[in-house]
Amino acid sequence: MITVLLADDDALVRAGVAMLLSREADIEIVAEAVDGREAIDLTCRHRPAVVLMDLRMAVMDGVAATRTLTGAELFPGDPYRPRVLVLSTFHQDETVAEALRAGASGYLVKHVISQGSARDLAAGIREIAGGGHYLHPAVTGGVIAAVAATPPCAGEPRPGPLDLLTAREREVLRNMALGYDNGEIAARLYLSQATVRTHVSRIIMKLGVHGRTQAVVLAYQNRLVPPGPPA
Incomplete structure (x- = not known):
């Protein structure tokens, strides 16, 4: 329930x-x-x-x-x-x-x-x-x-927070920002869903955000993904 x-x-x-x-x-x-x-x-x-x-x-x-x-x-x-x-x-x-x-x-x-x-x-x-x-x-x-047009404000992670991520974590975050769920990300990156869940947890922890949504917000704020529909 x-x-x-x-x-x-x-x-x-x-x-x-x-x-x-x-x-x-x-x-x-x-x-x-x-x-x-x-x-x-x-x-x-x-x-x-x-x-x-x-x-x-x-x-x-x-x-x-x-x-x-x-x-x-x-x-x-x-x-x-x-x-x-x-x-x-x-x-x-x-x-x-x-x-x-x-x-x-x-x-x-x-x-x-x-x-x-x-x-x-x-x-x-x-x-x-x-x-x-x-x-x-x-x-x-x-x-x-x-x-995307609003820079991170006080209380949010410091400038350059995506630098804390590995290349694979950045790729997972990019796919999160494009709207793909864990299963779709696993298929696109040839990973298991368990591995994707681990990456997502580490991304949230490293960025110091409250959850998946704020991680996606941060990805757009830091231009990891440009505004607009995916190509």
């Missing part, structure tokens, strides 16, 4: 999400928060696998809450880290990029709720709960260009 905490200051949105996810046998909402601070408190109490996070909330916004939830300070010495899936009406490229840089593993726009379909929402939850990342098609194209 994938446990989910829902953070949104709009009671109607929370009710809509709860209704949609109630149809999914493998997903359960364990708590609801009305702002970022409450989301942090309830995450510490319930330890959900995924936090569905709105961006614009009082007391503490979703970006600040995401940065706290995915950082090392909240659970020192504890391997537990919630995965954050942003669910917001805002889909400007820089807004999405800011959420990803804060540690979010995915981004969905709220019109998936207004359309009355749980398909994208459930798919996003399952993908990031399994260690992947998920960007809704409405934001995928432009966000890469926004991320």
Whole structure:
């Protein structure tokens, strides 16, 4: 069962999400928060696998809450880290990029709720709960260009972080940034999936990022992959 905490200051949105996810046998909402601070408190109490996070909330916004939830300070010495899936009406490229840089593993726009379909929402939850990342098609194209145009900010790895990677790790990261999953990367590079998983873990560790999504962000910021569709 994938446990989910829902953070949104709009009671109607929370009710809509709860209704949609109630149809999914493998997903359960364990708590609801009305702002970022409450989301942090309830995450510490319930330890959900995924936090569905709105961006614009009082007391503490979703970006600040995401940065706290995915950082090392909240659970020192504890391997537990919630995965954050942003669910917001805002889909400007820089807004999405800011959420990803804060540690979010995915981004969905709220019109998936207004359309009355749980398909994208459930798919996003399952993908990031399994260690992947998920960007809704409405934001995928432009966000890469926004991320690539923004230099790493304070608190992120120092300039030249990709220099820490071996040639093979850079090649694995390049394929991650192009959107290939571990199985596809294994096939493209003639490696076993276990070897690819090891490379991905080492990449994340060496870059000092929170997960696969931030590693991909860093790859674009450092021009390992040019913005735009793969050739």
